[in-house]
Amino acid sequence: MFFHIVMERNMQLHPRHFGRNLRENIVSKLMKDVEGTCSGRHGFVVAITGIENIGKGLIRDGTGFVTFPVKYQCVVFRPFKGEILEAVVTMVNKMGFFAEAGPVQIFVSNHLIPDDMEFQSGDMPNYTTSDGSVKIQKDSEVRLKIIGTRVDATEIFCIGTIKDDFLGVINDPATA
Amino acid sequence: MSIEPFNRLVKLTARAFYDDITTKGDNQPKTSRSDNRGIAVVVLDALTRRQWVREEDLAKDLKLHSKQLRRTLRFFEEEKLVTRDHRRETAKGAKIFSAAVAATADGHHTKEGEEKIKLHTHSYCCLDYAQIYDVVRYRLHRMKKKLKDELEDKNTVQEYICPNCGKRYTALDALRLISMEDEYFHCESCNGELVAESDKLAAQEGGDGDDNARRRRREKLKDMLQKMEVQLKPLMDQLNRVKDLPVPEFGSLQAWEARASAAARSNGDSNGNDPSKSSQGLGYGGTPMPFLGDTKVEVAFSGAEGNGENIKSETENTSLKVLPPWMIKQGMNLTQEQRGEVKQEAKMDGSSAAVEFSDDKKSTIESDDQKNIQDEYVKAYYAALLKKQQELEEAAKKQEELSNPNISNGLSGMSSGRQVGMKSKRDEDEGDDDVDWEEAPVAGNSNEHYKVDLNVEADAEADAVAEDDDDVDWEEG
Numbered sequence: 001m002f003f004h005i006v007m008e009r010n011m012q013l014h015p016r017h018f019g020r021n022l023r024e025n026i027v028s029k030l031m032k033d034v035e036g037t038c039s040g041r042h043g044f045v046v047a048i049t050g051i052e053n054i055g056k057g058l059i060r061d062g063t064g065f066v067t068f069p070v071k072y073q074c075v076v077f078r079p080f081k082g083e084i085l086e087a088v089v090t091m092v093n094k095m096g097f098f099a100e101a102g103p104v105q106i107f108v109s110n111h112l113i114p115d116d117m118e119f120q121s122g123d124m125p126n127y128t129t130s131d132g133s134v135k136i137q138k139d140s141e142v143r144l145k146i147i148g149t150r151v152d153a154t155e156i157f158c159i160g161t162i163k164d165d166f167l168g169v170i171n172d173p174a175t176a
Numbered sequence: 177m178s179i180e181p182f183n184r185l186v187k188l189t190a191r192a193f194y195d196d197i198t199t200k201g202d203n204q205p206k207t208s209r210s211d212n213r214g215i216a217v218v219v220l221d222a223l224t225r226r227q228w229v230r231e232e233d234l235a236k237d238l239k240l241h242s243k244q245l246r247r248t249l250r251f252f253e254e255e256k257l258v259t260r261d262h263r264r265e266t267a268k269g270a271k272i273f274s275a276a277v278a279a280t281a282d283g284h285h286t287k288e289g290e291e292k293i294k295l296h297t298h299s300y301c302c303l304d305y306a307q308i309y310d311v312v313r314y315r316l317h318r319m320k321k322k323l324k325d326e327l328e329d330k331n332t333v334q335e336y337i338c339p340n341c342g343k344r345y346t347a348l349d350a351l352r353l354i355s356m357e358d359e360y361f362h363c364e365s366c367n368g369e370l371v372a373e374s375d376k377l378a379a380q381e382g383g384d385g386d387d388n389a390r391r392r393r394r395e396k397l398k399d400m401l402q403k404m405e406v407q408l409k410p411l412m413d414q415l416n417r418v419k420d421l422p423v424p425e426f427g428s429l430q431a432w433e434a435r436a437s438a439a440a441r442s443n444g445d446s447n448g449n450d451p452s453k454s455s456q457g458l459g460y461g462g463t464p465m466p467f468l469g470d471t472k473v474e475v476a477f478s479g480a481e482g483n484g485e486n487i488k489s490e491t492e493n494t495s496l497k498v499l500p501p502w503m504i505k506q507g508m509n510l511t512q513e514q515r516g517e518v519k520q521e522a523k524m525d526g527s528s529a530a531v532e533f534s535d536d537k538k539s540t541i542e543s544d545d546q547k548n549i550q551d552e553y554v555k556a557y558y559a560a561l562l563k564k565q566q567e568l569e570e571a572a573k574k575q576e577e578l579s580n581p582n583i584s585n586g587l588s589g590m591s592s593g594r595q596v597g598m599k600s601k602r603d604e605d606e607g608d609d610d611v612d613w614e615e616a617p618v619a620g621n622s623n624e625h626y627k628v629d630l631n632v633e634a635d636a637e638a639d640a641v642a643e644d645d646d647d648v649d650w651e652e653g
Binding site for chain 2: 091093094095096098105107109110111112121125147148149150157159
């Protein structure tokens, strides 16, 4: 699920950036530092949308670096248990398949794949129904439900299922 | 506040879930002697009959070792069925508590540290009905959810196990486990190939054929779910029944004691066992006197009854008995109830009649021999009486026949028939009256003609049958 929230961060800035575009430098450094990171509490930071306010800088003793407390608005993405996501399959093997929904990795184990889909090994490993009408392979797009999340300090990993109503392949690159 | 449905709930719960709980630690070897399964049920049942109870007393009542009981209770405390309270109090205070509980279900407060006597820690326990309701519901919910999830393979996190080192992983670890070389998961520590663990419930039956095992498991789960529904139905019904009832609440030990002692005080025997006084040493100089209250109650009980000395007063208390037919004689002044005619209505004159009745009873015993003769006489008399009545009736009928044509000459058919009928009825009545008039002086009781003679007639016949046996009985008495 996406959230638009305000976060705060202390930015350390090298003295060489001091000058006319101090402010721009702070913002660009903030974007470079923060976007794409993941915190267990808030999820993945997708994008910074604005700066609320930049506080007074504090010069560090000895180094000359300056610390600015920056409040910024950003969009975060945090997967939840029970959430329905659309994801792209990245890898298929005998144990199930892995998929990505943006920055989130999701594993669907083979017992959470419908019973009528069977694993086919080969050059392009895939899960196929007996009549061959539905095929899950690399780069397929699937809709899945998250049934478990593992949230570490810096990463989030999910397991999902496609064994439920309206879940499964939504767009197959092989047929498209 | 009805506690009964909740007690039933507790009992059902005990039998459903705690039937084969043993409180023994796992380290102790299980022998048949130390097998204490079923204790949990007994303890819970005992607790439904009590409110707050000291654990030593409970142990004594159940003839259990207090350690064993405590282990059981601690288990129930963890299961959130029972609330417990521990308190340091004097030995005397404890004694008074038990006496008070025995006598009046009273409670007491202890003034701690006011005496030099050693303080002991006493534990009290009580069922927590509100919590039990929630716990049982939650437990059922979890059971059902687990089975359903397993059945539908929903929301189950697949587990993987390393056959070499036995290390276990879940699907959440999958990202770290995939290897670059092949498509299997590999153990982090020994690089062995991981195998998916088939479900815990069906783990015993080795997962050879993947499909077969899964189907078997599904059937097993379905079966289990169905069995659960059937077997726990009484419990679920009871839960539904209890749902809207107010939950009996005893409060904390202190609150309960305060309330109980207040109730006892309002009953007027506060001086008997006001433990706050006695525990301070003001009242009774160390001897536990709360039994005073008990005796007092009893004295008042017997005093209110009046002359509680002889057996007659007992017959006064009990409702009048229906006299057996062979005891009813002419000349006895009996109530209708004693004759078995009226069941429970005429209790008003019970006491006076009973005294007379007991007198009569004596005379009956004495004149037992006479009775036989009298009965014979009565029988003969009524036979004669019956004969006479029939004769009279016949005569009346004749008269009717005679009068019938006379009147029908004068009047139309319909009305004449009616008139005749009415007349004949009156004739019959008159005939009855005549009989009674004749009988009255002989029988000698003028207050209830009809009842007496009809009854005695019947009784006399019944009498003849049962006479022999009865004679023997009375002689023994």
